[in-house]
Amino acid sequence: MTSIINVNLPEQSYEIAITSSSYANAPSSLDQLGQQMASLKLGKKVLLVSNPTIFKHFGERAIASLTSAGFEVASCTLPPGERYKTLNSIQKLYDIALENRLERSSTMVALGGGVIGDMTGFAAATWLRGINVVQVPTSLLAMVDSAIGGKTGVNHPHGKNLIGAFHQPRLVLIDPDVLKTLPMREFRAGMAEVIKYGVIWDAELFAQLEASKRLDQLRYVKSDLLYSILTRSCQAKADVVSKDEKEGGLRAILNYGHTIGHAVESLTGYRLVNHGEAVAIGMVAAGQIAVDLGLWQKEDTERQNALIQKTGLPTQLPDGVDIEAIIEALQLDKKVQAGKVRFVLPTEIGVVTVTDEVPSDIIRQVLRGM
Amino acid sequence: MTSIINVNLPEQSYEIAITSSSYANAPSSLDQLGQQMASLKLGKKVLLVSNPTIFKHFGERAIASLTSAGFEVASCTLPPGERYKTLNSIQKLYDIALENRLERSSTMVALGGGVIGDMTGFAAATWLRGINVVQVPTSLLAMVDSAIGGKTGVNHPHGKNLIGAFHQPRLVLIDPDVLKTLPMREFRAGMAEVIKYGVIWDAELFAQLEASKRLDQLRYVKSDLLYSILTRSCQAKADVVSKDEKEGGLRAILNYGHTIGHAVESLTGYRLVNHGEAVAIGMVAAGQIAVDLGLWQKEDTERQNALIQKTGLPTQLPDGVDIEAIIEALQLDKKVQAGKVRFVLPTEIGVVTVTDEVPSDIIRQVLRGM
Ligand SMILES: NC(=O)c1ccc[n+]([C@@H]2O[C@H](COP(=O)([O-])OP(=O)(O)OC[C@H]3O[C@@H](n4cnc5c(N)ncnc54)[C@H](O)[C@@H]3O)[C@@H](O)[C@H]2O)c1
Ligand SMILES: NC(=O)c1ccc[n+]([C@@H]2O[C@H](COP(=O)([O-])OP(=O)(O)OC[C@H]3O[C@@H](n4cnc5c(N)ncnc54)[C@H](O)[C@@H]3O)[C@@H](O)[C@H]2O)c1
Ligand SMILES: [Zn+2]
Ligand SMILES: [Zn+2]
Numbered sequence: 001m002t003s004i005i006n007v008n009l010p011e012q013s014y015e016i017a018i019t020s021s022s023y024a025n026a027p028s029s030l031d032q033l034g035q036q037m038a039s040l041k042l043g044k045k046v047l048l049v050s051n052p053t054i055f056k057h058f059g060e061r062a063i064a065s066l067t068s069a070g071f072e073v074a075s076c077t078l079p080p081g082e083r084y085k086t087l088n089s090i091q092k093l094y095d096i097a098l099e100n101r102l103e104r105s106s107t108m109v110a111l112g113g114g115v116i117g118d119m120t121g122f123a124a125a126t127w128l129r130g131i132n133v134v135q136v137p138t139s140l141l142a143m144v145d146s147a148i149g150g151k152t153g154v155n156h157p158h159g160k161n162l163i164g165a166f167h168q169p170r171l172v173l174i175d176p177d178v179l180k181t182l183p184m185r186e187f188r189a190g191m192a193e194v195i196k197y198g199v200i201w202d203a204e205l206f207a208q209l210e211a212s213k214r215l216d217q218l219r220y221v222k223s224d225l226l227y228s229i230l231t232r233s234c235q236a237k238a239d240v241v242s243k244d245e246k247e248g249g250l251r252a253i254l255n256y257g258h259t260i261g262h263a264v265e266s267l268t269g270y271r272l273v274n275h276g277e278a279v280a281i282g283m284v285a286a287g288q289i290a291v292d293l294g295l296w297q298k299e300d301t302e303r304q305n306a307l308i309q310k311t312g313l314p315t316q317l318p319d320g321v322d323i324e325a326i327i328e329a330l331q332l333d334k335k336v337q338a339g340k341v342r343f344v345l346p347t348e349i350g351v352v353t354v355t356d357e358v359p360s361d362i363i364r365q366v367l368r369g370m
Numbered sequence: 371m372t373s374i375i376n377v378n379l380p381e382q383s384y385e386i387a388i389t390s391s392s393y394a395n396a397p398s399s400l401d402q403l404g405q406q407m408a409s410l411k412l413g414k415k416v417l418l419v420s421n422p423t424i425f426k427h428f429g430e431r432a433i434a435s436l437t438s439a440g441f442e443v444a445s446c447t448l449p450p451g452e453r454y455k456t457l458n459s460i461q462k463l464y465d466i467a468l469e470n471r472l473e474r475s476s477t478m479v480a481l482g483g484g485v486i487g488d489m490t491g492f493a494a495a496t497w498l499r500g501i502n503v504v505q506v507p508t509s510l511l512a513m514v515d516s517a518i519g520g521k522t523g524v525n526h527p528h529g530k531n532l533i534g535a536f537h538q539p540r541l542v543l544i545d546p547d548v549l550k551t552l553p554m555r556e557f558r559a560g561m562a563e564v565i566k567y568g569v570i571w572d573a574e575l576f577a578q579l580e581a582s583k584r585l586d587q588l589r590y591v592k593s594d595l596l597y598s599i600l601t602r603s604c605q606a607k608a609d610v611v612s613k614d615e616k617e618g619g620l621r622a623i624l625n626y627g628h629t630i631g632h633a634v635e636s637l638t639g640y641r642l643v644n645h646g647e648a649v650a651i652g653m654v655a656a657g658q659i660a661v662d663l664g665l666w667q668k669e670d671t672e673r674q675n676a677l678i679q680k681t682g683l684p685t686q687l688p689d690g691v692d693i694e695a696i697i698e699a700l701q702l703d704k705k706v707q708a709g710k711v712r713f714v715l716p717t718e719i720g721v722v723t724v725t726d727e728v729p730s731d732i733i734r735q736v737l738r739g740m
Contacts, residue, residue, distance in 0.1 A: 010380070087457065094533060098529065098532065101701075127532065127533065128534075129521065129536055156468060162497065162498060163464060165496050165499055166499055332471075
């Protein structure tokens with residue numbers, strides 16, 4: 001069975017296709033990639049972009065599917081990891097695009113996690129002023145978050161995702177089966193975003209997560225729950241993005257946990273703490289700020305934190321991170337307007353509010369308490 | 371007197387403001403920059419981008435105007451010339467944007483010719499996934515062409531404008547007075563695009579140009595004619611862009627003379643022949659192709675070529691450019707689809723058609739005849 005979730009946008013809508021791995025006989029999405037892309041009437045030329053590990057696992061199947069659907073496929077890999085999410089890597093993609101004579105009707109296919117997805121998306125956004133991109137996310141985080149919504153980009157040496165563009169994919173293809181090879185730590189990182197959707201948008205998803213005995217490893221997650229995690233999270237993101245493509249308003253709520261999260265990531269050099277872990281820490285902090293401001297019930301924060309803990313994600317600041325350095329780093333956040341830091345704060349499970357009126361002292365106090 | 375031309379786009383419309391230099395008492399547009407931007411309610415922070423020569427002429431006036439309108443202005447210059455229109459220069463702009471803590475509501479102001487305009491536009495398009503840009507074109511070519519329409523970008527070592535994005539300015543401010551310091555060769559280059567508008571869109575503009583005794587230097591162009599050149603050219607570009615923002619169809623006609631023009635530019639290393647000169651050569655070639663295909667009258671081509679000559683622009687291929695190399699370079703053109711090169715060909719003065727069915731042999735024959 002395949003679920004289709006629509007992302008409806010004024011300029012171009014697209015589908016998120018998710019196969020359910022609980023139906024043993026259903027063909028895996030990955031093997032349908034070529035066929036699905038062919039139905040979109042994209043040009044013949046495709047550049048598949050991945051990293052060496054992911055390519056080894058799934059590259060051949062993706063290429064076989066594309067080739068048998070009539071595409072001319074070139075492929076390349078970029079070195080893995082956030083620290084290669086740079087303009088330098090993009091320059092390599094440009095060179096390969098040129099070598100392969102990609103045309104305006106050509107398509108870049110991102111086969112990988114958020115790093116590959118963001119870079120491929122940005123290269124596609126800026127090659128010939130924009131060619132097609134198809135996202136085939138392979139990490140949980142990429143499936144439920146980064147592959148959807150059109151944010152693309154790379155890091156600046158002094159700040160994450162400072163360079164980028166909005167560029168919506170033509171298709172997002174999710175095959176839950178590929179998660180089997182995903183390292184445990186990466187699975188948990190993706191779960192941070194899933195918990196986020198529970199807190200900001202979908203109380204039912206939150207409840208389903210609470211009902212599961214274990215969430216710390218993929219193999220303990222029943223296939224029905226996994227399917228629910230994927231479809232509900234994607235639906236949440238699609239809903240928000242469809243209502244606010246370019247972060248004029250509503251879309252800001254997706255940054256729940258990200259304000260302090262980004263600061264923590266950047267201060268730990270994007271290495272010690274990964275994105276999802278930083279978001280987990282950020283959600284704990286934001287939850288407490290909401291409680292301190294009288295916006296949220298203490299017991300709801302505790303339910304959130306319990307879910308984070310059950311997933312094996314951190315709820316405390318990593319050692320050696322200086323609180324004043326966090327406060328300072330917040331000023332660099334893209335969401336800063338006129339020096340004011342914007343926070344997304346829960347008011348009940350499934351509902352949040354956005355404010356730029358959080359006093360620095362409250363932030364300090366909450367961080368000291370972690 | 372100030373003429374306002376509207377560029378109407380679904381997401382965001384904007385104005386091209388042109389002061390008439392024939393009204394001695396009218397304040398120069400450049401001195402109105404701050405005031406005009408203030409009325410758009412842009413954020414406080416502005417980064418003015420220019421090159422050293424242009425900054426020396428007009429930088430202080432621009433900054434004074436911005437400052438007195440309440441903006442916080444930082445400024446920087448990039449080295450002049452097409453060969454610095456690279457990702458490297460963009461990286462410098464990113465660094466400066468970071469140093470000056472530009473926010474999403476901040477604005478980059480491009481004060482310069484097409485090179486500065488394209489780079490500033492691209493940096494603005496991709497910094498924080500898009501901040502405001504205001505174009506203050508100082509070359510004739512930038513006024514009538516590159517500042518309008520939202521195409522931004524840089525060159526790849528192996529091809530012009532291969533890297534870029536669509537990013538519309540919030541305002542285009544044209545002060546004809548700044549043309550007084552423009553080198554003669556650059557004035558003529560801009561006139562190539564003006565003649566283009568006459569051929570593809572505005573037979574009345576074409577007739578006005580024909581009626582002028584000399585067109586080879588700015589000082590021989592009467593101020594009424596200059597005003598007409600600017601307003602009619604901008605109107606032509608605004609009309610076309612408003613009807614087709616992202617080159618789905620109509621906008622392609624703006625590439626009249628550019629197919630072979632780009633090839634000539636790239637083969638001469640962007641140095642020997644400048645953009646306008648290459649376009650002039652390209653228009654002569656396209657005109658002849660149209661005649662050979664029986665689409666256009668021979669005498670109309672001759673009228674076009676006479677106008678090009680009166681402007682002091684080349685009508686022949688530069689020495690040493692290999693015809694087969696041009697044919698090959700055409701394949702690299704961004705407009706190539708499935709290997710087919712797209713040509714814009716006139717059918718009468720003011721009207722063109724677009725075709726990708728020009729046999730290579732006709733192209734060869736026409737180029738040999740030049
Ligand atoms: N564009 C957006 O809207 C958005 C949203 C959230 C995050 N992001 C970005 O996403 C990035 C993080 O994404 P990520 O967490 O996927 O990191 P990632 O892309 O680095 O992937 C994590 C690790 O898992 C490996 N991996 C991925 N899929 C695998 C699989 N199926 N089998 C085996 N190994 C696999 C990767 O090789 C990598 O080592 C960050 O750069 C972040 O800024 C973007
Ligand atoms: N974005 C678009 O839609 C578009 C359209 C056409 C051309 N372009 C691009 O524009 C560029 C060419 O623009 P250009 O012809 O303005 O070249 P340019 O920006 O290099 O300017 C030409 C020269 O004139 C000088 N100059 C400019 N204004 C001056 C002034 N008022 N006084 C003294 N000197 C002055 C500059 O310093 C430069 O040396 C090319 O890179 C081309 O690709 C873009
Ligand atoms: Zn995230
Ligand atoms: Zn041009």
